Amino acid sequence: MxxxxxxxxxxxxxxxxxxxxxxxxxxxxxxxxxxxxxxxxxxxxxxxxxxxxxxxxxxxxxxxxxLIQQLAQTQFQPVFNLKQAEQLQSEPRLVLQTLASKMLDNIMENEQMLTFMRLLIGESGRFPELAHIFIRSLEKPGIEAVSQYLAAQSKLQLADPEVSARIFIGTLVHFVLLQKVLHGQESLPMERDRLVNGLLDLICLRSGDRLNPTGI
Amino acid sequence: MxxxxxxxxxxxxxxxxxxxxxxxxxxxxxxxxxxxxxxxxxxxxxxxxxxxxxxxxxxxxxxxxxLIQQLAQTQFQPVFNLKQAEQLQSEPRLVLQTLASKMLDNIMENEQMLTFMRLLIGESGRFPELAHIFIRSLEKPGIEAVSQYLAAQSKLQLADPEVSARIFIGTLVHFVLLQKVLHGQESLPMERDRLVNGLLDLICLRSGDRLNPTGI
DNA sequence: GTCTATATTCAGATAGAC
DNA sequence: GTCTATCTGAATATAGAC
Incomplete structure (x- = not known):
């Protein structure tokens, strides 16, 4: 006993x-x-x-x-640590650029993370609860953090911050999916900084900041 | 014999x-x-x-x-049929909205297509050649078609049409991935039209079109 | 070309000793 | 709690008759 x-x-x-x-x-x-x-x-x-x-x-x-629960909640969780300090002391564009960089570094250079994504998406039909865990531990916090940050930046004057957050994250996730998960780097090349800069232009440029050559 | x-x-x-x-x-x-x-x-x-x-x-x-080759090249190919007629007779925003609608209809309401995406992504580590076929048959034509269309719309004054095309398609693919493939409709809801409209706003609004309330 | 029958290997899961 | 040994079923692939 x-x-x-x-x-x-x-x-x-x-x-x-x-x-x-x-x-x-x-x-x-x-x-x-x-x-x-x-x-x-x-x-x-x-x-x-x-x-x-x-x-x-x-x-x-x-x-x-x-196993998947453990991985989602420990191994592959980090990424979205936008400390308030960082948020306040920089221009939004710089904050978002840093965030995008961290996110892409954490995912693209981590073969285990890529394999985890393949596994989880591949089994999401047979294990829907696991897909749900993935969403709650990774996607939802990410979208909400970016969304709240964007909403707080009055300078950006975004009509719908949550949609902007989804565009931001969606563009990056799709980039990872295409270039790394599906091995599209050679057949469909795209420089990482070029995409990120273009994305930030779209989100951060207020009216008047874009080139405005001809009429209007 | x-x-x-x-x-x-x-x-x-x-x-x-x-x-x-x-x-x-x-x-x-x-x-x-x-x-x-x-x-x-x-x-x-x-x-x-x-x-x-x-x-x-x-x-x-x-x-x-x-099997995967056959599916990628026949069953799941269509989608990007932007006929030139359609392209010329409408405003870019309307053309893109139509395209987004067709794309989402074709994927989100087609459970077989969703299952195909799960399978292909799930096996992309062990069958990289198949992932490549997927990219060549679906992603690449899509990105190139949108990219070329955007580049031809001088009104939009897009600095980098290919990046814009990736943002457009990436946002939509990520939306499908989250809401349908990973079953995130309830835990992370987002109305389809709201996302598409916000996306089109971001891509199509030229300077001066956004609200411009306070200073500047 | 297509079948039946089978060789061989290996899977998930458990019984029972210690 | 952990082991060895094993049950039972099913997997990929092939031999050989027709």
């Missing part, structure tokens, strides 16, 4: 079995996808037996959903 | 076995994904034996790539 609590005695930094299993599961699921990942390999990589895996996770689906 | 050409004698409208197999394969791959689709079920749905499937397609990968 009292011999069963060797779990939280002084094992604060021995990684729990569940963690080890999740680590192995991450590698496998990200590499092979859901269906092609075998519980045999998950167990082998974690260095435990298959029975142990099944003692910690009811079945393959449960392991997968637990 | 000469008994082997019963293939193209008068069978012009008896569907060939390969077609029947591809039809069955489409249903299976779209429903279950690549790894979880079994050649047994493909054969059963097509009404042929497994050996027949393997006589027409070298293996599962070959069947899958043949």
């Amino acid at each position: 009292d011999s069963s609590d060797n779990n939280h005695r002084h094992s604060q930094r021995l990684p729990e079995k569940a963690e080890v299993i999740l680590d192995g599961a991450m590698r496998e699921f990200l590499e092979f996808g859901y269906a092609a990942t075998s519980m045999d390999r998950v167990a082998a990589i974690a260095g435990v037996s298959k029975a142990t895996v099944y003692r910690h996770f009811q079945n393959k689906e449960a392991l997968f959903t637990a | 000469d008994s082997s050409d019963n293939n193209h004698r008068h069978s012009q409208r008896l569907p060939e076995k390969a077609e029947v197999i591809l039809d069955g394969a489409m249903r299976e791959f779209l429903e279950f994904g690549y790894a979880a689709t079994s050649m047994d079920r493909v054969a059963a749905i097509a009404g042929v034996s497994k050996a027949t499937v393997y006589r027409h397609f070298q293996n599962k990968e070959a069947l899958f790539t043949a």
Whole structure:
């Protein structure tokens, strides 16, 4: 009875079995996808037996959903840390440029993140709850943060800040999707800074700032 | 020897076995994904034996790539038919609105298309050539058509039409991805017309057209 | 060309010893 | 709690008759 609590005695930094299993599961699921990942390999990589895996996770689906939840809420969450300090001390265009840069850096140069996107979108038909987690942990906070920031910039005079936020994020996400996720860099090249600058022009230029050569 | 050409004698409208197999394969791959689709079920749905499937397609990968190629180049190609007639007789904003409407109708209300996007993105890591086909058949023509159209509209005075085209298409694709592919309609609602109008405002409004209330 | 039957491998999941 | 050993079903692919 009292011999069963060797779990939280002084094992604060021995990684729990569940963690080890999740680590192995991450590698496998990200590499092979859901269906092609075998519980045999998950167990082998974690260095435990298959029975142990099944003692910690009811079945393959449960392991997968637990993993995706963990990834969405820890590994791949950051990005939208627009501190108020930064927001206030710069021009909106500079703030947005910094944000776009951070966002693209965090995603495009992180092969694991790209693989995660492939996996999650690919399984979004069979695991709609996981897609929902992705939206709540990543897309929704992102859109809301940008939206609120844009709404607070009276200089920009944006008629619909939430729509502007979706244009901003949508353009960048689509860029990542095309260039990296779908490997379109060579067949459909586009310089990153060129796109970002054009996007910022569209969002930030108030009337009178655009060239105005001929009539009107 | 000469008994082997019963293939193209008068069978012009008896569907060939390969077609029947591809039809069955489409249903299976779209429903279950690549790894979880079994050649047994493909054969059963097509009404042929497994050996027949393997006589027409070298293996599962070959069947899958043949299928995706066919889908990308026939089933899911249309969309960007901006006839010159339409282009010339309307205001750019109206042309773009029509285009956005057609595009969203064609994708958002077509569950097969959404499933196809999930499948292709999900397998883009393991089948990069297929992602490339997707880009060449769908994304590239789309971006180029919009880009050329925008470039020809001198009224719009767009500094970088190709970037504008990417913003236009990227915003719409991301909208589809969020609302439909990832099932974000309830958790992150956005009215379609509101987004499209805001997007058109951003792209089409020349200087002086925006509200200009206070100073400047 | 198409079938039936089968070889072979491997999957998810569990029983029972320790 | 963790292991070894195993059940059961299903997967890809092929051999060989017709």
